[in-house]
Structure formats: C-alpha cells, structure tokens
Amino acid sequence: MSTHKLHGRRRAAAPAAVAAPVPQARPRDAVRAERRGRGPVRQAAGLAGVTGAGQKAGMALAATGLVLAVAIPTTGAAVAEEPAKPAKAPLALVSTPLSAKVEFSRTGFSTTADPDGRLKQIMSTASGSVTPASAKGSLAAPLAHMTETSPFGQRISPITGELGEFHRGEDFAAGCGTDVHAAASGKVTFAGWHPYGGGNRVVIDHGNGLETTYNHLSSFSVHVGQEVSRGELIALSGTTGASTGCHLHFEVMVNGDVVDPAGWL
Ligand SMILES: [Zn+2]
Structure with a gap:
C-alpha cells in the first residue's frame, strides 16, 4: 500500500485521534505511531518552507484533514485497515501547487520505502524482456480495487471469439469513469488515440526500459512530456477502442516487449 493512498483515505477519519495519542497503547505501538505521526508534521513544515506560506500551510493541512489522516494509526490496526471513501478534496490540495505535490510524494515514500528506487534497481539487473522475480510488487496498482477479468497471454478473443489471440x-474490472493511477513515477510519452484498438491510451516511461500503458480510457488528464508521480491520478477508465465493456487494459513493457503485468503488481 502506498503512503499516498494512506493519506488520501484517512482524511475523513475521527478528529479525536489528533488530540492525543491513545495512552493505553503498547509502548512499541506508541513509538511506531509517533514515528508515523511525525511524517506529516515534517511534511507540513517542508511545505511551509517550500511555499513560503509559513504556518498557514500547516494550518491548511490540518484543516483539510491531511494531518488527521496520519494520526489514525494510534487508534489501532482495526481502524487503520478500515476502507474509507476516496476523498477528492485532499487530493486536490496536494496536487494543486506543484511544489507541494512533489514534496508530499517524496516525504511519504522516504518514510516507508523507496519504490521507484527499488524499480530502478530491478531494471538495472533485468535483461531483455525477462521479468525478474524481484519485480513482484514493484509497480503500484493502477486501480483502487484490482480484480482481474482477463490475464496476459494467449486467450480466446472477446471480439472475434477466435482462439490464439495474444493478449x-x-x-481489470473498472466501471467507466473509475480513477486510473500511475503505476510508478515517470514521464508521459503518449496520451491520445491508439490506432490499434487501445482507444484512448496513456503510456508512461519509467526509465531504464520500463513502460506502462493504460487503455480504453474514457478520458485522461495528462499530456506528453508531463512528469507524473507514482499513484498520481492520470485518467478515467472507459471502453474506447477495441473493447467490449468498461474495464482497464494495463500493459507493462520491458525494453519494448510486453510482459505479464502480474509479475510486477
Ligand atoms: Zn485487454
């Protein structure tokens, strides 16, 4: 799970958690919670430094619940695991000022892991289109809920009904209009109509020979040359191009060859 998502989803949670850490928590939990809690505070301070907005930035974050979000783990794992409604407002706050967005991502990932750094490492040892075992989990899920409806590889064509189509x-199941997120940081190299069935399609180059593509989109909100962050909202799913219904067709390419995305998600 990405920290980005964590922050985004916790927004609406109980304000009580911010007031004080739960005193009866086991010492180790308390320490861990405090450590987590420190992330956003540092982040708020970082934002203030970058934007020059000073305390106002911190207050704005607190007001929108960004700070609340991180305090939630102090109330226990049950609450932390509870799925929350995706909230648009905080996402907007984070992504509106460019400097703020960059700072947010960097802070969030450095406190947990460095998924894009890990990706770079994996790609430096990858040869040809072979998927290294270490690649599993190195890409973030492009959808909040991932339900596979058709695997990579040979299949019966849903369009022609014929055997032997190479998928x-x-x-993945996705009603039209579902948020689609970048699987990793990178640069958009294509955002437009794919003449060979992909419909509205976005391609992101993650560097070191790794690319991901997002197809049949109803719309996209990125342009060629744009740098995107891991988890960033880039498009809405759809059923454009050669598609029999709303879903997301997701591709992973290594050195120009498609590989099974399952080995990377
Ligand atoms: Zn497909």
Whole structure:
C-alpha cells in the first residue's frame, strides 16, 4: 500500500485521534505511531518552507484533514485497515501547487520505502524482456480495487471469439469513469488515440526500459512530456477502442516487449 493512498483515505477519519495519542497503547505501538505521526508534521513544515506560506500551510493541512489522516494509526490496526471513501478534496490540495505535490510524494515514500528506487534497481539487473522475480510488487496498482477479468497471454478473443489471440496486457474490472493511477513515477510519452484498438491510451516511461500503458480510457488528464508521480491520478477508465465493456487494459513493457503485468503488481 502506498503512503499516498494512506493519506488520501484517512482524511475523513475521527478528529479525536489528533488530540492525543491513545495512552493505553503498547509502548512499541506508541513509538511506531509517533514515528508515523511525525511524517506529516515534517511534511507540513517542508511545505511551509517550500511555499513560503509559513504556518498557514500547516494550518491548511490540518484543516483539510491531511494531518488527521496520519494520526489514525494510534487508534489501532482495526481502524487503520478500515476502507474509507476516496476523498477528492485532499487530493486536490496536494496536487494543486506543484511544489507541494512533489514534496508530499517524496516525504511519504522516504518514510516507508523507496519504490521507484527499488524499480530502478530491478531494471538495472533485468535483461531483455525477462521479468525478474524481484519485480513482484514493484509497480503500484493502477486501480483502487484490482480484480482481474482477463490475464496476459494467449486467450480466446472477446471480439472475434477466435482462439490464439495474444493478449498484450492484463484486464481489470473498472466501471467507466473509475480513477486510473500511475503505476510508478515517470514521464508521459503518449496520451491520445491508439490506432490499434487501445482507444484512448496513456503510456508512461519509467526509465531504464520500463513502460506502462493504460487503455480504453474514457478520458485522461495528462499530456506528453508531463512528469507524473507514482499513484498520481492520470485518467478515467472507459471502453474506447477495441473493447467490449468498461474495464482497464494495463500493459507493462520491458525494453519494448510486453510482459505479464502480474509479475510486477
Ligand atoms: Zn485487454
């Protein structure tokens, strides 16, 4: 799970958690919680430094619940695991000022892990289109809920009904208009109409020979040359191009060859 998502989803949680850490928590939990809690505070301070907005930035974050979000783990794992409604407002706050967005991502990932750094390492040892075992989990899920509807590889064509079609990606259930997120940081190299069935398609180059593509989109909100962060909202799913219904066709390419996305998610 990405910290980004964590922050985004916790927003609406109980304000009580911010007031004080739960005193009866086991010492180790308390320490861990405090450590987590420190992330956003540092982040708020960082934002203030970058934007020059001073305390106002911190107050704005607190007001929108960004700070609340991180305090939630102090109330226990049950609460932390509880799925929350995706909230648009905080996402907007984070992504509106460019400097703020960058700072947010960097802080969030450095406190837990460095997934894009790990990706770089994996790609430096990858040869050809072979997927290294270490690649599993190195890409973030492009959808909040991932349900595979058609695997990568040989299959019966859903369009022609014929055997032997090679499915270049993995299909996931997604009603039209579902948020689609970048699987990793990178640069958008294509955002437009794919003449060979992909419909509205976005391609992101993650560097070191790794690319991901997002297809049949109803719309996209990125342009060629744009740098995107891991987990960033880039498009809405759809059923454009050669598609029989709303879903996301997701591809992973290594040195120009498609590989099974399941080995990377
Ligand atoms: Zn597909």
